[in-house]
Amino acid sequence: MTQTGSVKNVSRHAALGLSDERAVQMYEKMLLARKFDERAQLLQRAGKVNFHISGITQEPSQVAMTFAMDLEKDWFLPYYRDYGLVLSLGMTVKELMLSLFAKEEDPNSAGRQMPGHFGSKRLRIVTGSSPVTTQVPHAVGFALAAKMRGESSVSLVSFGEGSSNQGDFHEGCNFAGVMKLPVIFVCQNNGYAISVPFRKQSAGRIADRAIGYGFPGIRVDGNDPLEVYRVFREAHERALAGEGPTLIEIMTYRVTPHSTSDNDLAYRTKDEVDEHKALDSLPVFRQYLTDLGLWSDEQENELLARMRREIDEATQYGENAPFQAIEDAFRHVYAENADEGKGQ
Amino acid sequence: MTQTGSVKNVSRHAALGLSDERAVQMYEKMLLARKFDERAQLLQRAGKVNFHISGITQEPSQVAMTFAMDLEKDWFLPYYRDYGLVLSLGMTVKELMLSLFAKEEDPNSAGRQMPGHFGSKRLRIVTGSSPVTTQVPHAVGFALAAKMRGESSVSLVSFGEGSSNQGDFHEGCNFAGVMKLPVIFVCQNNGYAISVPFRKQSAGRIADRAIGYGFPGIRVDGNDPLEVYRVFREAHERALAGEGPTLIEIMTYRVTPHSTSDNDLAYRTKDEVDEHKALDSLPVFRQYLTDLGLWSDEQENELLARMRREIDEATQYGENAPFQAIEDAFRHVYAENADEGKGQ
Amino acid sequence: MPVMEYIEAIRTAMKDEMERDSRVFVLGEDVGLKGGVFGTTKGLQQQFGEMRSLDTPLAESAIAGVAIGAAMAGMRPIAEMQYSDFMFPATNQIISEAAKIRYRSNNDWDCPLVIRAPIGGGVFGGLYHSQCPESVFFGTPGLKIVAPSTAYDAKGLLLAAIRDPDPVLFFENKKCYRLISDEVPEGDYTVPIGKSKVMREGDDITVIGYSMPLHFAMQAAEELSREEGVEAHILDLRTIQPLDREGILEAVSRTGKVLIVHEDNKTGGVGAEVAAIISEELLYDLDAPIRRLCGPDVPAMPINPPGEKHFLLNKDKLKAAMLDLARF
Amino acid sequence: MPVMEYIEAIRTAMKDEMERDSRVFVLGEDVGLKGGVFGTTKGLQQQFGEMRSLDTPLAESAIAGVAIGAAMAGMRPIAEMQYSDFMFPATNQIISEAAKIRYRSNNDWDCPLVIRAPIGGGVFGGLYHSQCPESVFFGTPGLKIVAPSTAYDAKGLLLAAIRDPDPVLFFENKKCYRLISDEVPEGDYTVPIGKSKVMREGDDITVIGYSMPLHFAMQAAEELSREEGVEAHILDLRTIQPLDREGILEAVSRTGKVLIVHEDNKTGGVGAEVAAIISEELLYDLDAPIRRLCGPDVPAMPINPPGEKHFLLNKDKLKAAMLDLARF
Numbered sequence A, B: 001m002t003q004t005g006s007v008k009n010v011s012r013h014a015a016l017g018l019s020d021e022r023a024v025q026m027y028e029k030m031l032l033a034r035k036f037d038e039r040a041q042l043l044q045r046a047g048k049v050n051f052h053i054s055g056i057t058q059e060p061s062q063v064a065m066t067f068a069m070d071l072e073k074d075w076f077l078p079y080y081r082d083y084g085l086v087l088s089l090g091m092t093v094k095e096l097m098l099s100l101f102a103k104e105e106d107p108n109s110a111g112r113q114m115p116g117h118f119g120s121k122r123l124r125i126v127t128g129s130s131p132v133t134t135q136v137p138h139a140v141g142f143a144l145a146a147k148m149r150g151e152s153s154v155s156l157v158s159f160g161e162g163s164s165n166q167g168d169f170h171e172g173c174n175f176a177g178v179m180k181l182p183v184i185f186v187c188q189n190n191g192y193a194i195s196v197p198f199r200k201q202s203a204g205r206i207a208d209r210a211i212g213y214g215f216p217g218i219r220v221d222g223n224d225p226l227e228v229y230r231v232f233r234e235a236h237e238r239a240l241a242g243e244g245p246t247l248i249e250i251m252t253y254r255v256t257p258h259s260t261s262d263n264d265l266a267y268r269t270k271d272e273v274d275e276h277k278a279l280d281s282l283p284v285f286r287q288y289l290t291d292l293g294l295w296s297d298e299q300e301n302e303l304l305a306r307m308r309r310e311i312d313e314a315t316q317y318g319e320n321a322p323f324q325a326i327e328d329a330f331r332h333v334y335a336e337n338a339d340e341g342k343g344q
Numbered sequence C, D: 001m002p003v004m005e006y007i008e009a010i011r012t013a014m015k016d017e018m019e020r021d022s023r024v025f026v027l028g029e030d031v032g033l034k035g036g037v038f039g040t041t042k043g044l045q046q047q048f049g050e051m052r053s054l055d056t057p058l059a060e061s062a063i064a065g066v067a068i069g070a071a072m073a074g075m076r077p078i079a080e081m082q083y084s085d086f087m088f089p090a091t092n093q094i095i096s097e098a099a100k101i102r103y104r105s106n107n108d109w110d111c112p113l114v115i116r117a118p119i120g121g122g123v124f125g126g127l128y129h130s131q132c133p134e135s136v137f138f139g140t141p142g143l144k145i146v147a148p149s150t151a152y153d154a155k156g157l158l159l160a161a162i163r164d165p166d167p168v169l170f171f172e173n174k175k176c177y178r179l180i181s182d183e184v185p186e187g188d189y190t191v192p193i194g195k196s197k198v199m200r201e202g203d204d205i206t207v208i209g210y211s212m213p214l215h216f217a218m219q220a221a222e223e224l225s226r227e228e229g230v231e232a233h234i235l236d237l238r239t240i241q242p243l244d245r246e247g248i249l250e251a252v253s254r255t256g257k258v259l260i261v262h263e264d265n266k267t268g269g270v271g272a273e274v275a276a277i278i279s280e281e282l283l284y285d286l287d288a289p290i291r292r293l294c295g296p297d298v299p300a301m302p303i304n305p306p307g308e309k310h311f312l313l314n315k316d317k318l319k320a321a322m323l324d325l326a327r328f
Ligand SMILES: Cc1ncc(C[n+]2csc(CCOP(=O)(O)OP(=O)(O)O)c2C)c(N)n1
Pocket: A081, A130, A131, A132, A159, A160, A161, A162, A163, A164, A190, A192, A193, A194, A254, A258, D029, D058, D060, D082, D086, D089
């Protein structure tokens, strides 16, 4: 990652309107997502939890996109690899651990859903499910509500490239296109849908599908978080200006197996994986900050130590926290009193 | 319609490889579809039948496309306005009348389904239903079967522009694109889906959607049947050459109400309709043949008389034919013996 | 009280609630200028504008999915499915999403959504414009399902559905639209979801059902009363999920002989659950086996008139079955 | 006879039939190199090539719809849905298309298609990897539905399903995959679709069900026999559509007391229809109300272990219910 920009001494992020502080915060969130993810993998291998699904190497772009959003007004519909995204929105490692251990205090689902199934009204994260791509029309519904109420709110919805082949992708995009709704459709193209490589998922480019819906589609390198930020900021501006949706295809690579239940070497080579691991943008971004004098090895070590403590504490908390009580396991099928859901 | 082509005295159709005889046949089928359709409207107005859904002004392109197909080998999945298409494949007016009157001898469904719900294994017309766009993945399945068996067979599937917004359009196109299957996807864009104008259906061009699936998408003027023929011939060649699908968007206009149950002046003006009626390509094509000396008023009158007789007879036959017997009304939910369906 | 057509009662409920609550809007195919293919939403776009009587693209999964999103965002959408036959593309959104949003988020999110869809045959609509899809959605916890048979209930249940904090499928019978008229209060009232209603009292046999076939039962009951002295007790379930267990058991206890009727095909229909509840709770109060008179187990009714007639219930079929049960 | 795992019986049936009939092929997500997420199709791509063990894009409506097209074209597709929870996007293709093709064309076209989907919980899969979707498809005429509980039946029913001229939903229980092993003949045999099987004979109570919970019933029956001298008669429906009426009535007659079990939630489940059939036909032979022991009416089971356990049936729950019925 090298500096561009015509004015000397203006860093890339400054040229994009990001303060040094924000650039550093971005890095911190990326690192936190990475460290949480690594710990979750360890916990699964140690048999402490049943299942983890990783977002490793996708976090830098997940974090970068949130920096272009308005956390007070926008709505977020992430998918299961979006740890970088939800951490940037304010979900804590403790909350993620409560979800990983499926405990009652988990704000996402009280330990009912699998980890990676995010949801928190407080954080404007819309509850998600396992059947892929259903969240795409939901995001359009949030944008429609915003338009109807005259609110300047954008909805961001994220999904994999495999999932973009579901009918709901098409129906949602087309609906948003017709009504010029403020939605950012984010396809995180990591090359695989479980074992199926992209060339068996689609013969086109996902970004190009936007042409048929009458709005811009942009392909961006997921290993260049500042470029990701730039593209999202533009999409956000378009959305707020009433110019309608944008489809953004983030090119990335799934360096882990699909989930802890998957053996990826049954369908791809270690060489291929290693090649992509080498492209990880996390150390590159660290170097970028270091070169600018915004980051140092001491800061890194201090941050790592702080994160290790935070993650240790969260792990312990999550592990020891109680499961939802049996008496409550079947509650909330319907509202328990007529006033529920009357709010907003 | 004027002649093009660099060699003098070579007509447009000859330049496309169509004999004079075929060009005249084309016209005859167009006219037959028109006359059947007009009669069906009359019958409905006279209270003889409950319901008709018209294809008027869409027939010229429907007929033209079949002339580019192989009627012995290809498979056809039409939609409810495709009278021109099925008549060109060999369905008779008598058969259409049996369907219109919902009689047992109707080969499409023995009078079980609405008119316009075509199906005839003999004519390689695949049975269709009312929920729109379900036929799109079926066509892909036929093409897949052809590829698996090494048959040089193409499947042609047709649907409206409103219907192209269903998830099944997306899923079917994408599947065919990945596997480079011999399918021609035909969107007959007639500007309306019942009352909803195209601008409220999609903000893009339907043809452009093909870009996202990695195959060609072509928009063609439905009022230029020879150009329609040309485009389909190319698509057919591509399909047989293993180059995969083509999406063809035929620009046309629905000059009738959606169906005999619809009052279109609730949502569009008579002026708009009249403007498009004036663009009807049937008289233009007649003039084209006449200018070339291939057609005359006498021939026209003779043909009209012959068609009138044929349609009269078919109407009478259809009207008098028996309904499916009550004893048979509930048959064929499942095969009645294990050998059924074992064939092919 | 003014007498009103069933369809007008539905339209009035939407109109009234849209006036009262700015969060309420209607979306679906042709619901705008055209006012719906049956005319159910006629006038709403003129009164409330293009956004609140919103013509959508032809895509049912999006209609449901966008409505779900809007509901989660705090709106009160009414999604119209043009025919219930065409709601199947939206099944995943309805069953995987709407029904599970509250439960999966442990009450953090909710989905106050109404999906309206016309059911039933008898309009020469053939296989795909006549179906009763109840059994597909029935038995999915998290959904409520109502199916009114009168104009009064149609308005009152629709108002209750719109105000309900959970997703409600509202199955209106297209044959009832203009055939059924009854007294409907002008102002605001609701019919509680989950409560059945005794349509007619009697001591000889009990008929339990919902939607259009109950009108045949009522006609048959009058004739049987006059001609045979048989008095039928008729219960309109009105809500088919959750079923009104108490109402069912009370109605059965009254006579000890029960006939369950619906137009949806027999096997796997709502009637099976009603029978199962009775045989679970009231076995020793029964004086006859539990009978069901329902649509035949074929994919859907044919369009040709004899086929359609053969498929459908009518007064005579009801009368014969009711008399047979009375004589048991 | 070799003892084989349930999952291997399924794999073997596909392999054998693909060897025997070149029209048979498998399509679905990850069914190729990976051999399916459970390993059910392992080795098929290696043996039969990429086209006959075909990795599809992630799109269930296309998987079903393309398979339907291929079936109409004369192939014999086996479409795999990765989890039955994920077959809902294909509902429209299954209910509107596959189920109605023969009927709507008056027997001109047919749709010999198998859709395989793993059902059931107990694998810490949470809400969307544990469901039983039977009730959604049950009651749609034109579909056949099978749900084997043993390896023997799994192979025999799958072979019958592939050869069946109509669409068959094949619900395999993911908990059975590796937990259930039994004797499976090596060669070719079929288990007839539509026929139930007596798993155990007894004179005190009858248990009727399908799939995994029957194994709990068998364990409970052995204990009840030893400990209480109660002898349970256990009927495996095997096919849930069309139901084996005669088999059901015979099994009920044997004891006069019946408990119906399934993992799918109670309301609107297959058990309701079984109860309705019995109460229609055998009311006077019953010595106790018809009981059902099923999944609770909540959207789906939670992933946390106590919640999952609370949701699921097990031997103890079966035993308690069976004993209670015996003592009635
Ligand atoms: C409708 C549906 N079908 C199948 C699955 C099973 N499944 C879970 S993740 C996945 C692959 C998703 O691939 P992609 O969209 O590329 O996202 P990625 O996992 O690569 O980030 C599949 C098939 C599902 N969750 N939902």
